[in-house]
Amino acid sequence: xxxxxxxxxxxxxxxxxxxxxxxxxxxxxxxxxxxxxxxxxxxxxxxxxxxxxxxxxxxxxxxxxxxxxxxxxxxxxxxxxxxxxxxxxxxxxxxxxxxxx
Amino acid sequence: xxxxxxxxxxxxxxxxxxxxxxxxxxxxxxxxxxxxxxxxxxxxxxxxxxxxxxxxxxxxxxxxxxxxxxxxxxxxxxxxxxxxxxxxxxxxxxxxxxxxx
Numbered sequence: 001x002x003x004x005x006x007x008x009x010x011x012x013x014x015x016x017x018x019x020x021x022x023x024x025x026x027x028x029x030x031x032x033x034x035x036x037x038x039x040x041x042x043x044x045x046x047x048x049x050x051x052x053x054x055x056x057x058x059x060x061x062x063x064x065x066x067x068x069x070x071x072x073x074x075x076x077x078x079x080x081x082x083x084x085x086x087x088x089x090x091x092x093x094x095x096x097x098x099x100x101x
Numbered sequence: 102x103x104x105x106x107x108x109x110x111x112x113x114x115x116x117x118x119x120x121x122x123x124x125x126x127x128x129x130x131x132x133x134x135x136x137x138x139x140x141x142x143x144x145x146x147x148x149x150x151x152x153x154x155x156x157x158x159x160x161x162x163x164x165x166x167x168x169x170x171x172x173x174x175x176x177x178x179x180x181x182x183x184x185x186x187x188x189x190x191x192x193x194x195x196x197x198x199x200x201x202x
Contacts, residue, residue: 006121006141014117020107023196040107089197095124096190 003098008091010084012057017042017050022085025060025077033073051075059084104199109192111185113158118143118151123186126161126178134174152176160185 013022020040025031031039037047054060059081063074077085114123121141126132132140138148155161160182164175178186 004121004125004140006117006143009117009120011117014115016107016110016112016115019110020105020196024105039105042107092193095121 003094005091006095009095010088010091012053012059013084013088015050015053017046018054021047021050021054021075022059022077022081022088025075026082026085030074030076033075036075054081057081057084104195106192107196110196111189111192113154113160114185114189116151116154118147119155122148122151122155122176123160123178123182123189126176127183127186131175131177134176137176155182158182158185 013019017040021036024036024039033044033047033051036051037044040047042050051060051062055062058078061076061078063076065072065074114120118141122137125137125140134145134148134152137152138145141148143151152161152163156163159179162177162179164177166173166175
């Protein structure tokens with residue numbers, strides 16, 4: 001079972017909140033912090049922690065700016081993130097397909 | 102985005118080792134402890150912890166017996182486990198599909 005590998009599944013992406021972020025951004029390209037927070041139904045602190053982990057991996061970029069006086073944070077998927085997400089989905093697919101032979 | 106829900110993804114199954122166990126068993130129905138350990142490339146302690154969690158959730162049954170004098174542990178997927186795995190895959194699929202619209 002050469003294809004059966006849990007190691008091939010990137011743990012940085014696999015975490016449920018981070019998977020949600022990546023799945024959201026793969027389509028949206030860019031999302032506001034509050035938009036993500038409400039889509040994922042997580043707390044601000046929880047989302048921040050996971051975004052930092054994705055940022056450290058180079059999978060998302062975080063841009064802070066102001067809209068008038070209000071701080072505004074936008075999260076964007078990087079091309080490395082897009083590539084990693086594609087590889088993640090393939091690894092997941094292989095795991096499940098190789099198991100269901 | 103009603104379909105976009107990370108909550109729908111069962112955390113008991115989502116953990117990488119447990120996902121590997123479930124993916125393996127959904128096809129094999131039953132597997133020996135050492136067979137699983139080698140397929141997943143995890144340590145005995147690590148596998149034991151995750152099997153206990155799956156057993157507590159009612160997703161696998163663990164049968165201990167002896168082959169001659171050697172202890173032999175077999176792990177079997179329960180019908181509740183099969184149903185939960187099916188629901189898990191559907192939730193994952195929805196998350197990714199609803200995100201990629």
